[in-house]
Each structure stands twice: as C-alpha cells, then as structure tokens.
Amino acid sequence: MRRASKTAGAVFKPKRTSLLSWWKHHGLSAHGSALRIIQAPLGNLMTIMVIAIALALPSGLQVLISNIEGLTGGWQVSSQISVFMRHDIDAEQTDAIAEDLRRRDDVNRVDIITPEQALAEFQAHSGFAEALQTLESNPLPSVITVTPSAQATRDGRVGELQTHLASLNGVDNAQLDRNWLDRLAVIIQLAHRSILVIGTLLLIAVLLIVVNTIRLDIENRRQEIEIAKLIGATNAFVRRPFLYTGLWYGLCGAIIAVILVNIAVALLYGPASTLARLYGSSASPDFLGPVASLGLLLLGSILGLIGSFISVSRHLRAVEPS
C-alpha cells in the first residue's frame, strides 16, 4: 500500500473541483435564492421595504440638508444693518439722517429705535428692570435699523452699504446682523451630526433585520441543510445560498431606497424651487446623484452580505445532521 498509514485521512480531502463548477454553483445559488425571494413575495417584500426605509431615511435627510446648504449658500444677506448713533446726537439729527437714508435706492426700509424705546424693550425682556430703573440717565444710544433693498442684496452691495453707513457723521458704528445665518449654519452642522447618528443606528438596524431574516430562513430550511450535510455538502456549499439571499435583500432594499429618495425630491421640487427664487437664488433641488446612488446600492449590498454572514456563521454550525 502507498504510505497509506502516513497519509491517513488525507485521502478525504477535496478533489480539486473545477473552477467552472464552483462558479456554476455560485450562479445556481444566486439564481435559486433570488427565486426563493420572488416565490414568497409578501414576507420578503416587507423585509426589503424595512431595509429600504432604513436606508432611505438617512440618505433622504442628507439630500435635504445639502439642498438647504445649496440654497442658503446662494443667498445674499438679506438682513438688517443696525446703525448705532453717537450719544451726542439728538433725536432731530437722527431723524434727519434717517430721512437721507430713506432716499437711497439701495435701501428698502429705515426704522428708528429711540433710546427710550430701547430701554423699555430691554427692561421688558432682560429681567434687570429694577436695576435699570435706578440708573440716572439712559445709557442706550439711538439706533437706526436699515433694511437693504432686494436688488442691493442680490448684487452683493450690502457690505458696501454697511461701510458707507459706518462712515456717516454722527454714527458710532454699523453692524450687519448675520445672527440668524450663523444660527442656521449651526443648525445645519447639528443636522449633519444627527444624520450621522441616526444613519449609524439605522444601518445597524438593517444589519439586524438581515441577521434575523436569514436566521428564520435557516430555521425553515433546517431539514434541507441537514440532508445536504449528511450527503457530503461542505459548509461553504450550505452557506452560499444564504449569503446570496442576504445580498439580494440588501441590494433590493437599496434600489428601492434610491427610488424613494428621488420620489421625495421630486415631490418637493416645485415648492423648493419657488422658495429658492423668493430668496433670490436660482438653485433647484438636487436629486440623489449617480455616485451617491451607486454608493447606496453598494452599502446596501455589503450590509446584506455582512448580515447574512453573521447569521450564517452563528446559526449554520448549530445545524448538525442527526
């Protein structure tokens, strides 16, 4: 006998199955698992829809936020300029300056806040009412609020106007009120972070959905798996159809997610374009671009694959032929 005792056991090694037949089984598994999904459409569609929604939510929010960014990026500051008068300027002089400003074509609206009005407002809102009452004189200056015209805003001449106002005789300084824009920027930043957090949680949810669905699938096909192992199927062979099932779930979910996001953008397209025009921006809302769409499909597929891999490696080992 050829060194039989030395190589004992080695005879039961894989005979080199041809690459072609290996590849064919991949094809069969892919096809078979797709058929299985189609054959039980309702339950599988629900799984796929849950995956689709979980993927669509963060990507839809992302699209929304970048659209808002695109929109506001095109906006000129259409806000007010607060012109603080020097203390030695009296009400009459302030009125005269305001009257001059009203005649400018780059100015839409001019309002005067007298020191008395300012003080009253301050007392009403600050909670220092009593402390302020003890003051002998009013420390607040007169303020002229200037709203630039829409044309000046569009042409980007607001900064120019501000410089001009600051240089006027009797003016202490002129402040461009960008507060709300700054706030918007912070909100957008917050939104980005939230999407990151929500997105991560939802991706984990997708993973868990796939893990659980494949677990049930394995449970349902337990008998088949046992038989396959009884007659000499390798773990890889048994695993393959389940991996494809996971892949299909993820991919189909992602395809539907892309469609959902784009439907949502289409629904918002009209109103959003109008809104943009009102703010002097010619931007129109963006759809989920081809690169982002492909990325989402890839992400869905990978999640499906990872989910089924986790499930298969946890649950398939437990199925031993008896």
Added chain:
Amino acid sequence: MIRFDQVSKRYDGGHQALQTVNLALAAGEMAFLTGHSGAGKTTLLRLIALLERTSQGQVLIDGHNLARVKKRHIPYLRRQIGIIFQDHRLLADRSVFDNVAFPLLISGFSPRDSAGRVRAALDKVGLLHKENALPITLSGGEQQRVGIARAVVAKPAILLADEPTGNLDPALSQEIMDLFVQFNQVGVTVLIASHDLDLISRMGKRMLTLDKGQLVADSARVTQ
C-alpha cells in the same frame, strides 16, 4: 474496506451504545447487521460516515483512520459513502430528479453533466417515469427507492443502509434487497442494518449480530 478495531461508543448521556466491537469487511463484500432494537446498529453505521466519533478504538476505511479526518474534510468522506436512511431524508420541495441529483450538485457537477447519471440511477430503481414527481406524492417504497438512487448516483465505494425495508411489504422488501445485491455485484461494499431476520437469512450473505452494543455473532466468524 471497513475495519473496526476495539471500537466503543458511549453517548454523552452515558449510554454505552457499542462495546469493543471488532469487525472487518472486505472490499466488495456484502453483509447484514442485525440485533434487537437499541443494540447499536444505527450507531455502528453512523461511526462509518463520521456522523459520530468513537469513544475508544478506531474505525478504518480503506486503511485510513477516521479519527484523523479533520472536521472540514468530513464532507469529502461522506461523498465516498452512499447512505440510505430509514426515514428517507428526501427534500420535500424538490422533484425526484432534483433529489437524486443533489449529491452530484454537491460534488460540483453541473446540472447538464449530471442529468445522464441521475436518469441512469432512477432507471436502476425503476422510477424514471416519476422523475418530476414530488416525494410526498410517492409511496413509502418508492421514496425508499429514490433514497437508494440518491445514494448510488455518485458511484460510492461503500453503501450503508439503515433499515431500508423498515415498513415495506415482503415483496417490495425482497425487491429492494435484490437491488443491493446488484450494486454489490458491480463491486460496491454493502452493509445493511435490518431486523427482518427472515429476509436476511434468505439472502445468504454474511450476518453480524449485535446485542447490547456487543458483536455476539458473525456468520463468517472472521472476528470474535
């Protein structure tokens, strides 16, 4: 071909299913394994296909010690053994044809290449006309024959059968035994567990008798 050296098997529950069993089956031999219920017949067959591992002693197949077969290589051992189960173990949602083709699919045959072999195996057991039927639409005897076709389709060197005539009528049982004799005649080593003593004795083959896990009789008296 098959050798048991001082083999004992103790299940996790502590039950001693086999005790120091020695036996040897030559290549191309056909033998029956008999004994009361619980004697250890199924256990002995399962040890050969590595569905169980021995507690003591060793099982050798074609001179190879099964104790040294790594877990990931077990599938390749099983592909060289055709097993027929008492409860058929057919895939309920696949046709007769697909059931018989399953071992070939597992071994990497493409469907096109395996079709000829599947039909030959089905023809052998007389079920070619039922290739598109689902197993549940078949009688017990027909299902058993599908199981046999599946066991032989990959042309294994060893054929193991656990109570293949379990609840079949005498005529059908005889028919199935004759099938095994035919496979044996083309060189397959056949080991059949059965307690149908009438049938076995009529076959005139070697008979191994287990009693409470011990091999108490061997008509060939090779061991003991």
